[in-house]
Amino acid sequence: MTRESELALLKQRLQEIDDLRGAGSVLGWDQATYMPPGGAESRGRQLALLSRLAHERLTDPGIGRLLDSLEPWAEAQGTDSDAAALVRVTKRDYDRATRVPAAFIQRLSEHAAATYHVWERARPDNDFAAVRPLLETTVELSRELAGYHPPSAHPYDALIDLAEDGMTVAAVRALFTELRAGLVPLIEAIRARPEADDSCLNGKFPESVQQVFAEKVIRAFGYDYTRGRQDKTAHPFMTKLGRGDVRITTRYRDDCLSDGLFSTLHEAGHAMYEQGIDDALDGTPLFSGTTAGVHESQSRLWENLVGRSLPFWRHWYAPLKAAFPGVLDHVDVETFYRAINKVIPSLIRTEADEVTYNLHVMLRFDLELAMLEGTLAVADLPDAWRARVQSDLGVMPPDDRDGALQDVHWYGGIVGGAFQSYTLGNIMSAQFFAAARRDLADLDKQVGAGEFGPLRAWLTERIYRHGRKYTAPEIVQRATGEPLSIAPYLAYLNTKYGALYGL
């Protein structure tokens, strides 16, 4: 066989895997949006089947042989070539998938589903005891999963690596330590100032009007509704159902303006990344965002760096007031801007402001590492959580509902490897935005004129179109000319919140 026909064969097999996953995404999307309760049992089975078929195809030794045969030829095309990237990334996926026995995957996913089921009730019931034995097993299974991967400096590097290719516990710890050192004084300075007034965000904002307004904004951003759509769900997410079909889901509350709006901007950021990948990569593992952290950087960039900025609202505040006649009449844009950027230590990560948000991530990262390392027993998690929230944020969770039971991550998957990417995304979002501002001299003026084309074109050129062709460090280096750094993020926070709080 020629190399070209081997490559064609590989792509044909990968296309089939991608189509099975796309079909699974359709089923998952429907499950979270429209599926009637009676459909749950069949749907679970259908999803498990599609996932198993995709996994069987990816771990087929024929894929391994094709990759081995293609590797030298692909490398000879140049590291930057699509062919080299395809073989490199597919090999990484293949190696990871084949290291883990299918029976273990099955056991893990059954356990995760069962745990999720119990957690769904345990959280509203504030019943940590109900999930405790299950979470203990999850910690064990997470350790077992890490054990299937090659040994590294920290035994749980493998778990981080699954979400954040090439990232290590040591590197995350170093970044977080540095970031914390910058955040804590900022938060203390803000707490010494009078609390911002955000009462204007609570009023009567009919859900359907919010949706129309948010849709206008994300259309202006460049989210393409001919290749996507927006539906309602309990927990907002973005999902790709196939090329040309990247959807977002949202939820709105009539009594609150900010939650629905900013979560829509956030999901649209994820979606524009997926919509912006070069079509030439379709049907291969390269046709998706590169890591969880880079993905989060794109959602946070549009949500925060753009959507919570003063230039943005200088343009959009008039349309917003027009959409809700009477409600914001006596609120000027600066007051509104202060309200949507109010910093206040709170209990819930997903509702936290930009500044304190990262402390929520750090405490989860530290606690899950402690559980994995065996220095924290699952039984002691609720107390450890409370102590840490108290010392880091100065507030005390009244119960486990808003404490150790708060996030789904530990209760529907594994322990380890998920939370760090939220903060990595925040860090990168500021570094990318600073580079864009440097390259596009008029960026703030453009945003202030409701003109997002140049920013989106910059992101498409530097980040979106490459898909998984480059790793996160490579993307950061290529897009910004520098390695990953917390400096732009701290500068952004200090400048913005310094001005807001008169520091």
Added chain:
Amino acid sequence: MTRESELALLKQRLQEIDDLRGAGSVLGWDQATYMPPGGAESRGRQLALLSRLAHERLTDPGIGRLLDSLEPWAEAQGTDSDAAALVRVTKRDYDRATRVPAAFIQRLSEHAAATYHVWERARPDNDFAAVRPLLETTVELSRELAGYHPPSAHPYDALIDLAEDGMTVAAVRALFTELRAGLVPLIEAIRARPEADDSCLNGKFPESVQQVFAEKVIRAFGYDYTRGRQDKTAHPFMTKLGRGDVRITTRYRDDCLSDGLFSTLHEAGHAMYEQGIDDALDGTPLFSGTTAGVHESQSRLWENLVGRSLPFWRHWYAPLKAAFPGVLDHVDVETFYRAINKVIPSLIRTEADEVTYNLHVMLRFDLELAMLEGTLAVADLPDAWRARVQSDLGVMPPDDRDGALQDVHWYGGIVGGAFQSYTLGNIMSAQFFAAARRDLADLDKQVGAGEFGPLRAWLTERIYRHGRKYTAPEIVQRATGEPLSIAPYLAYLNTKYGALYGL
């Protein structure tokens, strides 16, 4: 292996086939309701993949061996046993699927997709010439498909048999001839009477209010929204996405009350059949309606025998008027009843009244048989259509849009085997309803009181719960105590329309 473990193995394989098909139904439902235009290409590939995987699994020789091994044992359980029915029906599906080469299936489905694509534009453009060469190929492929099945009295019995197990061209012709002899005098008598006034159906009926009203009615029928839902589409249909997830789709027009309402009742009839099948048959080929004709009998029963009856409207007319305040104020229930049952020869099958509807079916049946037999060239189809509509219905299609291009069936599948089931369904609907009325002495009173539980329970017991366990003739015999007969249908039409038109 014991018989029991062979049966368990067979069921496990069938479950997987069923799950692949259910997944395909989710994708098809989304394609027809919510999918953005950009998703079309990926979706086509995903659907083709799922369909191929299901077909490969069904035609696996292992299934044949299990069936051969299980057959004597299953028959020994008694013809009426679930085991015997499972082996019998699965064997029928297996034999049919294995007779047709996979390469031919592929060719046929690609041709069907391409033809559908051209027809979608050809119909609005009134451009029969655009589809003509494709339709010629479809006729050839339909003949080839028939040729893969065992020889029978008429070469195209195989095509009818695919939709209507055990039914033959000769049997359909005999029924249609008899029915036509009864319909023509009735239609002539009605045409001699003054035309009914249906102007009350055209007015301002907001789509969302129509939907709420129709939902109330089908909830009262017994359509279970915890195991289904209703969405909007261009061409209404019912689909089963899995056990406990049977959905309907509808469309409403603000300027017309009847289309949306009756199509909702129609689809709900299909859906209640699927919702009523015994859960014990889930995951096997027995877990669906038995034939297209019996399915249509259930949709038509709820749409027409119930939904277009005077007792029904004696109960529902007041709620209807209340739903559209002012619009029907000066219209009494009898006038409304006459309007929704207006008989008038027309051009469009799907909009035809109960009496003339079957003439639309018969002309399609005759024309497609003539094309298959080679006595009618595809090029002559438009003229033949016009001549037949003129002679049967006394109206003349102004173009092919409302003539030979009208229905999708020939342009998205094969020629032959689909249309007869619409009229078979009408015939059976009246026979079932007459039997139910005999068994439930108070049926008309119940319907007049908005009480549908006893009727649905009767249908569940006699028809729904059995799924494909019995053939259409067996179901008719078991449910009514008689073989299939047009007498109840003609009696129903003559009584109802005799009263309506004072004949």
